[in-house]
Amino acid sequence: MTTATAHRLLNVDFCGVKFKNPFILASAPPTTTGEMIMRAFDAGWGGAIIKTLVPEGEPVLNVAPRLASLPYGKNRMAVLQNIELTTDRGVRVWLKEIGQMKKRYPDHVVIGSIMASGTMKKEWQELTKRVQGAGADMIECNLGCPHGMPERGMGSVCSQDPEITKHITQWVKDVATIPVMIKLTPNITDIKVTAKAAQAGGADALATVNTVAGLIGVDLDKIEPLPSVSGHSTYGGLSGPGIKPIALRAVCEIFKATNCAISGIGGVGSWQDAAEFILVGATTVQVCTAVMHWGYRIINDLCEGLVNYMEGHKFNSVAEMVGLAAQKITMHESLDRSYRLVSSINKDLCIGCGLCYVSCQDAAYQAIKWDSKKREPTVEEEKCVGCGLCSHVCPIDYCVTMKRSNVALKKQH
């Protein structure tokens, strides 16, 4: 196991708040109660964002089922859809629990998540004051939930409009004495616009993504959309491994467009995922679906894997890593056209399945020859454009790779 000294590499400073590691439980089912959050702290999580609070008097009536998943391969939840509302536990209960958590876990970060509509100035400010009064270290404004709440002017409709995003941020900042983070929806054409609006409103940090709007599937026997609540459904929010590329792009875009600290969210389940979010601009990383799948215990894999990675790359802190890959995102026009690659098949590893051949034949440039008797593929380098498809379809790790080449590409007509 990695040593305690090594684990110090994971310490982060996020808008002045100290985290022992960058891993935060996102506002979601894993943070349904204070008791659960404290168990997560015992397991090693650096911080937690309570399940979103709405103003007292706003009804929160959940349905069953509220989850549906898209299994893919061995993964039972490659994408998860939820139509869950905000917390159905009272404001007062939560305020008490925030106090208890901070008393028992002063070194762990407790973040209050709050939500109201774009016209409820008083409610935003009251929730802010009450949550910070209870002892929370930070506030996250949930402007991103795409189901249910938008019907009442709350959630994603707020961060789909830069003007609303800005004035909510200002209202909250006007009364906040602790750092304020704005959680943005990815369900928008250009997330840079709302990110800049939040920054203009005074946001200390940005968090993205909240769930991606979607419809997970249809029950073909009953002819009902999923998740089917007694025959009917509603569009929901997608999370889990399948949304990671969408989330990475969102984080990278707002990192390059603003100066705010960023909390990256969306499909994080492994230390590699976390490292990627950090390298495109996140300082902290939030996790929901992976914890719903495997439990709080995955924090050990996340921390130790990240420490080992950091040691391997000689990074002295998470801060040093933030955004290193984001800097390498450029215009398509600027990419190097002289960089020539061709496919290379390792004959020792090849099991003769022929998938590379089929894919090149039917979806690329017919640059792989196939010996049916020997079941052996061979690359014709002068025909290979280096697209990389064969290396992705090959079922054997490290068998088909892309290598540099001097062989000129023969023009096909």
Place this chain on the structure above:
Amino acid sequence: MSGLTHSVKRPAKERVKDWKEIQKDIPINLAYAEATRCNFCYEAPCIKGCPAGVDVSSFIRRIAVGDFSSAISIIKESNPFAGVCARICPAEKFCIGECRSQFSTSPLDIASLQRFAADMELLRGVRLPEIAQAGKGKRVACVGAGPAGLACAAELAKRGYRVTVFEQNKRPGGMLTYGIPSYRLSQDIVDTEIAQIKKMGVAVQTEKKITNVKKLKAQGYAAVFVGTGAWKSRWLDVPGTDLDGVWDALEFIDAAKFNKTKPRVGDTVVIFGAGNTAMDCAGTALRLGAKRVIIIYRRGRAEMPAWDCEVLCTFEEGTEFMLLTAPKRILGKKKVEAVECIKMKLGPADESGRPRPVPIPGSEFTIQTDTVIQALGQETDPQLLKEFGLTADKRGCIKTRADGLTSIPGVFAGGDAVNGGATAVEAIAAGRKAAEAIDKYLRKK
């Protein structure tokens, strides 16, 4: 035998020609494919299946998520002989036997995954565990550098004690070195893992036979661990055992492993016994050039004490099994020439609960042979217990409490010397448990 083992085992015809390990290295893609089959069960039963308590499901997950250095650290947390056990554990009886995937597809090949993690560490460089504040001042002696003694020493070193291991033999490792042939466990692996234990600060003094444990305490060792194993070979006293060409199993394996001129076995080798030691002698004899190797056992297949995987390996390599057959005499002038045997049948159960073999009168026959190996297993040496002044249990093993404390205060014991001869991993578990008890005992003092 579970999934992976099959695709990484060398074919019998090829492997009997050399002393290289039967199992090939595990390629990264196979390890990954196997690791990603893991369900990551809640309260993972594989962990309970491992006598040493290795956190199996966590280390497999680390392989699945591509963090190989954490994988091996997790294993070594509970077992300093990760590479050794990956090769020789009867894992089907332990972790693999508990794997829930056996109820859907097939159990994970946990042993191969452990081997992969251990081999990766050798390739990428070893990371030693964190040592508690070195030298709490107290010194502890371990008698015997087998897996029990060394595991105890490693655990005590981690907890900050200064440990010296005394070993009577020239090389450390106990039965790992002198009992298990190199085609099952390369000596390099044993030596490397012992070197890692030494790097943790454990001193190993070889060719130092201990005859008196109380004297060790007088020399300033605050506590003593006795891990002296079970080295007394059982011997079938039939006429002719003094002829040239009759070997004791352990001496035979030792000579084949370490002597400059390998033992000459001739064309035919007859082995008495059907335990793991007998299987190892058969494989060794084949690799020494014997053309025909015959295992003689007085009961049937179901009663053979060797593990199924060992029997299968031996069978694959071409050893003949003469079951329900007992040797009566070894014939020859100066050298072994033949063995006279008699056929047996199974009668009602004896004290051991197994059917008693009964000779069939008039069924005698002889087998021409050049070598005879006595491989009936080993037991704890009663002489040693007497010398040490330790109380014995009914079977003649050292009597201890559950935590390893013997009849002498401050003296603990574990491994084959206590259980009468079992497995390396159980010896390791006992050594570690005793280390914990020693730590508790010395803190109180």
